[in-house]
Amino acid sequence: MGFEERCEIASLSGAAENGLERLCKISGDGIRSAPTEAGIERIEANFQGNGFxxxxxxTYAIGLTLHGVQRFKYRGSERASCPGQVIVIHPDEVHDGGAGTETGLRYRMMYIPPEMIAQALGxxxxxxxxxxVLTDPVFRKSLIEALQDLEAEMGDLRVFDSLAELAACLNRFSDDAxxxxxxxxxxxxxxxxxxxxxxxxxPIGSADLEAVSGLDRFSLSRQFRAAFGTSPHRYLVMRRLERVKIGLADGECLAGAATANGFADQSHMSRxxxxxxxxxxxxxRQLNAAIA
Structure with missing residues (x-):
């Protein structure tokens, strides 16, 4: 089935009025972000050539390739996702990304805190x-529903319904061994x-977390990674970077965003x-402004 046919199916299922029918066209590099809800980010991105x-x-990064070929390196291998295929990137896994052909690339992605997946699975x-990279109609349908309406909030009911469906899809494809x-x-x-x-x-150190948790730092580190998919230090850095993104979107300068959010300086934050x-x-900031 070609992507043009998939676009038609998406329109027939009610996606057209929500803007998904235009996803067969690429107008230039840019990123568009939906309002963040329950810690979940949703974006649409389009690139010519290298993106990241x-x-x-x-977080888990779960999404759909909508136009072009999405190529990326992951776990030591070159990967490619074609239109309609699902992409699943695990927390703390190094990867890059960009367009694999001259026609460019458009995709939509959700970034879901791993603890929400764990909680949804009991x-x-x-x-x-x-x-x-997965080809699965149930997974694809769940993502299409979750990734519509980037201009508006999903609301609690839709957020947690989507979480339950996506967690079940992840569990279905998980390595039972x-x-x-x-x-x-x-x-x-x-x-x-x-x-x-x-x-x-x-400034937060291990002693602070030991005082909060009552666990020694090694037990805490092991349990934290199992629940959140990353270390406490990486979790802290990512929360700081979330605040930086909010500040930059509101027009804050780079140096100000860095010092206001726990980084030593602009260079430290940028790295x-x-x-x-x-x-x-x-x-x-430039890419977000391009589709603002």
């Missing part, structure tokens, strides 16, 4: 999907995550920003 240099984030440890691991102390882990989020601009998002903060 190697980077990693602390507080199990995280599902592990071996292949980053992986050990389930020990039970996690979710109330304590949530306290730690909330503390890191609320005090992101402050972490590129490692997390695959581009400099200045480039990110």
């Amino acid at each position: 240099s190697p980077h990693r984030h602390d 507080r199990r440890t995280l599902p592990h999907v071996c292949s980053p 992986r050990p389930m691991g020990r039970a996690l102390d979710w109330p304590v882990l949530k306290l730690c995550a909330d503390f890191l989020r609320e005090h992101a601009a402050d 972490h920003f590129k490692q997390a998002f695959g581009m400099s903060p200045g480039k990110w």
Whole structure:
């Protein structure tokens, strides 16, 4: 089935009035972001050539290629996703991304905190999907529904319905050979995550988290990674970078955004920003302004 046919199916299912029918056209590099809800980010991006240099984030990145070929390096191999295929990138996995052909690339993606996936699955440890590119009509349909209406909020009911469906899809494709691991102390882990989020601009050390959790730093590190897909330090850095993005979108200067959010200076912030998002903060602001 060609992508033109898939666009028609999307329109017949009600996606046309929400703007998905225009996704068969590419007008230039840019990123468009939906309002963040429950910690979930949704974006639409289009690129000619390279989009992102190697980077990693602390969320699941789940999305759909809509036009062109999406090529990326992941776990030591070259990958490619064609229109209608699902992409699944695990937390803290290094990857890049860009257009694989001269026709350019358009895709939509959701960035979901891993603890929300674990909670949707009954507080199990995280599902592990071996292949980053999947062809599955159920998964694709769930993503189309979740990635519509980028201009508006989804609302609580739709957010958690989508989470339940997407978590079930991830679980269906997960590697069942992986050990389930020990039970996690979710109330304590949530306290730690909330503390890191609320005090992101402050200097935080292991002793602070030990005081909050009552766990030694090694037990906390192991459990935190199992629940959130990343280390407490990476989680803290990503919360700081979230604040930086908000500041930049509101017109704050780079140096001001850095010092206001716990970074030593602009260079320190920029280095972490590129490692997390695959581009400099200045480039990110430029691309967002291009589709604003």
